[in-house]
Amino acid sequence: MKEQSDYQTVNMKNIIHTFKYWPCIFRLLWKSDSKRLMAIIFLTVLSGIMPMMTLIASQNLINAVVIHMNQKFDYILRAFLFLVVVSLFSEVIQAVRGHHEMLFRNILQHQINVSIMDKAIHLQLEDFENAEVYDKLQRAQNEANYRPYQVFSSILGVLGGVVTFLSAAAVLLSWRWWVVCILLFIPLISSIYFVKIGQHEFWIQWVRAPRYRKSWYLNFLLTRDTAFKEIKLFNLGKHLLEKYKKINTEFIQEDKRLLKRRTILTLVFQTLNQFAGDMIVLMILWSAFHGEILVGSVVAYIRAVSLTQSHSQGILSSIFSIYQNNLYIKQLFEFLELPLRKPLDVETEKTPGKIHTIEFRNVSFRYPGTEDYVLKNVSFTIHENEIIALVGKNGSGKTTLVKLLTKLYPLDEGDIFINGISINELNTYELRERIGVVFQDFVRYELTMKENIGFGNLKYLDNNEKLMASAELTGLFDIIEKMPKKLDTQLGKWFEEGYQLSGGQWQKTALARAFVRDADVYILDEPSAALDPLAESEMFQKFFELTNQKIGLFISHRFCTVKHAKKIIVLDKGQIVERGNHEELIKANGLYASLYNVQARLWKEIDFPMQYHKREA
Ligand SMILES: Nc1ncnc2c1ncn2[C@@H]1O[C@H](COP(=O)(O)OP(=O)(O)O)[C@@H](O)[C@H]1O
Ligand SMILES: [Mg+2]
Structure with missing residues (x-):
């Protein structure tokens, strides 16, 4: 909620604060294509002068017609040719500039997308399972990745606009300097209001992110094959579509209100501006009526007034757009500058070497931001040439054990030792290289x-x-x-x-x-769920062969395979409650025995008709 108060008030400090990321933007622009960047800036300044050049050329032409009427056509022709050349030059500059801008935009976009993805691969599982970080990623990707170009393009807009404004104002300045002041005054006032609206719009986008994410997900569900079967069978289509529509109708309502404010403000501003412009034009006509200026100059001044007006508007909307984009850019760089969490990916030199032993020592674990222990005081050791079977009900913490061993989550309490070295000290990549895992949700x-x-x-x-x-x-x-x-x-x-x-x-x-x-360690996390019994039994046979002289850990609910493991560990609510081989555990008559018996009874029931047939035969 901190952001809310930041964005709700417009003051100079907050506005200036949004420029904090400009150095980052410029670094990004420069890195993308420095030569093209320079070319674009140069062409922008040049094309900013062109309207004024065209204006002077047409003023010349008209004045030449008035002065040399019925006398020297070559003077008129010369003025005309000048206008043609200026117009042509202006067109060429526009085209070349457009070409480079388009290319630059694509290059920049590519650069940003790569940066975002590069950042994403350096995040941790913890970050990806964290809604806040995930929102940041989404915001950076959906709402911010094109913003740096927009800032750049708006800066160009301001630059070009200022050049045109100044050069057109210079034409008027020689006539009456204070006219320029009037033309400046109205836009300045209205800009304050526009900045306010911009802030409001941004704030609305900001609080939208989670809903936007949900709407994206609903869209995804409805348009991909993954959920299609269930959506048909449970007839979810309409329900999900309604949900999607509800969220997006809210967005449209909000947009409507905003747009209304914006339109009204624009209308008021434009009317005022128009009125001021009309008064000035009236003064120009008055001057001409009294013979103070020539017809060419009348045309030029009127044109200059409309140029300064349209450009003061253009400059303002560019400044406004810069300001608004600044707010979004914060999201991009906030994501790109997210601190990488500590010890997980730290590049330590220590390599585990071939893994001979894995020891869990008093490992307790809570998922970040939760209170309950998912693992409690778990200790066990696996040696080379051993296979351990891990059993337990759903949610007992089996998969979490694997996540900790593979450093997908940082250890909380206790330690895991590989060949006697704590995994915190081991190089993560080299450790993972020595472990082959099949996750449940592969x-x-x-x-x-x-x-x-x-x-x-x-x-x-x-x-x-x-x-x-x-x-x-x-x-x-x-x-x-x-x-x-x-x-x-x-x-x-x-x-x-x-x-x-x-x-x-x-x-x-x-x-x-x-x-x-x-690998030296192979881990199978409920790998047989989708396998038929024959395939499973064959696969485990291979698994036993593969883990010869190595370490094997498998998590399974099928006791017909589990029972073959020499060591079985039984987890319940995050604690090891039993360990031993199949016979020992059956004798102990604890959790393992009860889980086993449930399954054994089921087998018998299924087997019954077969036995019946056998007896018949
Ligand atoms: N990313 C997570 N954040 C919070 N809690 C989690 C997360 N993943 C799993 N849990 C919780 O941890 C417990 C153990 O999960 P898990 O290790 O996947 O169980 P198992 O593999 O034994 O079925 C469950 O209660 C589950 O709700
Ligand atoms: Mg699991």
Whole structure:
């Protein structure tokens, strides 16, 4: 809410404060294309002078006609040619300037988008799961990324406008200097009101961000394939569309009110300006009537009045636009300058080397901004050549354990040691390089099969042999062989010639991606949800082979695989409540035994008809 009070009052301090980011903008502009930048500025000044040149040329021409009428046509012709040349030159400058501005705009936009994305990849999971940071990212992306160009373009507008205004005013200045003062006065007054409105508009955009995000999401849901089936089956279409409409109708209502204020103000300002201009024109005509000035000068002065008027308006709206864009630019640079959180991505020199042991020591964890412990005093050790199965109900903290081990979240209390070294001291990239993980919510990249597997190890992205070997481990080999372009087949449905995989096949792809890594530790977080029992049993067989001389950690609800692990750890509400092998845990008759028995009973019920048939036979 702090921002609110900042933006609600217009005072000099706040206005000046919005210029804080100008050095950043100029650095950005300069970095994008310094030569073109200079060229554009030069051309802007030049084109600012052109209206005045045209004006003088036409004044000359008319006066030449009046003076040399019926006498010397070559004088008139000369004045005419001068006008033609000036007009032509003016056109050429406009065209060249437009060309460079268009190019510069694209280059700058590209530069900014890259900066935003580059920043995004350096953020932490914690940031992405934080609504405030996410809003910042959205604001920077949706409402701010084009602003630096607008500021630049408005500065050019002011520059060109001032040059034209001054040169046109110079024409009037020789006639009556105070006329220029009148022409300046009205725009100055009205500018104060426009700044106020600008602030209000900005504030409305600002509070809109969360609703805007929601509306974007609804739009996304309704127009992508991901939710289509459910939307049809549950008949959600109308409901979601109504929600979307509600939000956007609110926006339109707000815009209406704002626009009304703006239009009224513009109208009042223009009427005043028009009136002042008309009075001055009347004075010019009065002078001409008394023979003080020539017809050419009458035309020139009237033209100069309308030039100064239209440009004083132009300058003002440019200044207003600069001010308004300044407010938005704050969002862009605030995002780009978000401090990177500490120890996670710190480039320490310490590398873990081949991982022989992982030790969780008294690890307790709360998600940032929440009160409840998700993990409490968790301690266990895994050694090389060991596979640990982690079981527990939903929400018991299993996935969180993996997030901590892979440094996706910073440790809160306690420590995790890799080969005896705290992970806080280890180089994050090198640690992650040695761990292959399949998360529950793995990604289905709408890219080629090759990339879907190769992303697990960019070194092997073009090594078909390695990729296929990994595919073999997860039972994908035959499927890929049958695909139209084998490894180069586009997957998914978003792009042309996409080959849609089944849920289980996607899961196998994610597994292959983890397995292609030359890791020392392989972690599977409920990898078998979409696999049929046969595929699961085969996959685990391979997993056991793969983790030979390595470390394996798998999280699963299927006890037929869990029971084969030598070490089973049972988590409940963030605490380790039992550990041991299958027989020991059954004997202990605790949580594990009860979870196991529930499943075993289900199997028996399903098995029953088969037994019945057997007996018959
Ligand atoms: N990003 C998060 N922010 C806050 N709470 C979270 C977050 N992710 C998970 N939780 C909470 O932490 C608890 C454990 O989650 P998780 O480790 O995913 O459980 P499991 O994998 O055992 O099903 C759950 O109660 C969940 O609501
Ligand atoms: Mg989980």
